[in-house]
Amino acid sequence: MKLEYQMLIDGNLCEGRSGRRDKVINPANGQVIAQVPLADKEDVELALGAARCAFDKGEWPKISLAKRKDYLLEISKAILDNAAEFAQLETQNAGKPIKESTFMDIPSSAKTFEYFAHNLKRYLKGRKVELESCAESFLYPEPRGVVVLIVPWNYPLLIACWKMAQALAAGNTIILKPSSSTPLSALKLGAIMQKIGLPKGVVNVINAPGIEIGSYLCSNSKVDMISFTGSKEAGEQIMSFASKNIKKLIMELGGKSASIILADCDIEAAVNASLCSIFLNQGQMCTAMSRILVEKKIYEEFRKQFVEKAKRIKLGDPFNPETQMGPLISSGQREKVISYAKEGEREGAEVLCGGKIPKDPKLKNGFFFEPTVFVNIKPEMKIFQEEIFGPVACLSEFSSISQAVELANNNSFGLACSIWSQDLEKAKKLSMQINAGVIWINTYGSFYNEAPYGGFKGSGFGKELGREGFLEYTRLKHVNCDLSEGGKPLVSQWYAF
C-alpha cells in the first residue's frame, strides 16, 4: 500500500497548488513507498504569509509560557504515542536499521520537545545587568519571528524535532522543509501538529527539493531566521540567498571528523566505538569519525580487530532486527561513495575490506555498499580530506601527540573529535588542541538536550541544543532605564535652555 501524506500550510493539510506529486523511494529495495505533494513558489508564499501572520498578529509569541509548555509536552507525547509508525517510516524511507529508528531517533525526538517544554521558562527569563552608572539595564530574550528550518535526510525526524522544539519553545512560528528524499516523518509530524490544534500558521511543513524553492524561500523578506543542517555546498548557497535580506543564520554543515586512539586506551572499547562511529547509519552521519588515527604502539592490534569486526557487520533488510547496516539513501549517494573508494585506490590507499557493492542477491535492488576500510593513507588524499558520507573508514597511524593534532586539524571541517585514553588529564589537555566544536572523550556520538552542539570552520556556525542553542532562536533586547535623582539624566541637561 502506498502511503499518503499532505503538507501543512496555515493550519490546513493540503496538496501543492500545482497538484504536482513526487514519488518517495525505499532505498532498501528501490520501490515507491509513497506519493507526496510538491510545493512550488505559490505554496512557499502561502506558508510564509501564514507564518508571518501567526507571528505578527497571532497568539503564539504572546501566550503564557505555561500554555506553550503544555503544547510542547503534547507534541512529545504524540510522537511517543505514534512511535512505532514513526520508526517504520524512518526505516522505510531512510533505510535505517529498525533498531536505530526505534531506540534512538524516535525517543530522542520526543525527549527534545519534553526538555525544551520544561526549560523554556528558565531559558527565556530576562536578567538584570549590573551597571556602574546610576541606571539599570535588563536583558530580555525574545522570539526572532518567522524561522525556516531546512533539514537533511540522514536523521529526518530527529534533526527536524531539535529545530522545531527550540524554535517553538522560544515563541517563533516556523516553516519546516525536510529533504525531498525523506519527507514522510516530517509530513506525519505536520499532521500531528494540526490534530493537536496548534494555532494555525504556527507550524507549516512544505516539501520540495531545495534546488527548486531554496532561492525563493531563503531570500524572502518575510523570513527572520534560517536554521539549516546539510551539506557545505547547500549551506553556501543558502548564505548567498539569505544575504538579499538580512537574517539570522545557523549553519550545521558537514564534517570529516577524527578519532584519536592513544596507546593507553581500552582497546576493545575503542575498536567497538570506532566501528559505531563510522558504520552506524551506514556512515551517513555528519559526525562520522571517518579518519581513525591510532598511536603506533597499538596500531597493528587495533587494525586487526577493527577489520575483523568490520567484515562481520550484517548488511540486510533494515526491518530485520538483526541487521546492523542498511542501504545508503539513494543510488546517487552510492555512486558518490563508489567514486571516492575508486579514487582512494587510484591515489594508492589500500582497501582491507569492502569497497564494493555486496554480492548477496537479496540486496541487489537496494543501494547497499560494504563497510570499507582503507589503510596506507597519505594526509592529502581525497578520501582523507573530503566528506564521503558513507561507510568508509581511513585508518592511519601516528607516533606523537603533535603528529595526531596536526593530522586531526589539517582539514577544512571542524565538527567533532573523539579521543580514547585511560589518562583523562592527558585526553582533556589534548582536547584543547583540537579545532572542532565537539570533543568526546572515551565515547562517541553522545548528544544531550542540555548541552550545545555545533561545528567550527567549514562545519558551520551556531549551536543547537542546550541554553546556547536555544538562545540562537531568540534575539536579545536591552532595556535601559535611568535612575538619576530627580528623574533628570545628564542627557536631558545638554540642550536644557
Ligand code: NAD
Ligand atoms: P543537502 O545539503 O543536500 O540537503 C539538506 C537540505 O537542504 C535538504 O532539505 C535540501 O532539500 C536542502 N537544500 C539543498 N540545496 C538547497 C538550496 N540551494 N537552497 C535551500 N535548501 C537546499 O544535504 P543532505 O545530502 O540532505 O545531507 C547530508 C549533509 O548534511 C552532509 O554534508 C552532512 O554532513 C550534513 N549534516 C550535518 C549535520 C550537522 O549537524 N552538522 C547533521 C546532519 C547532516
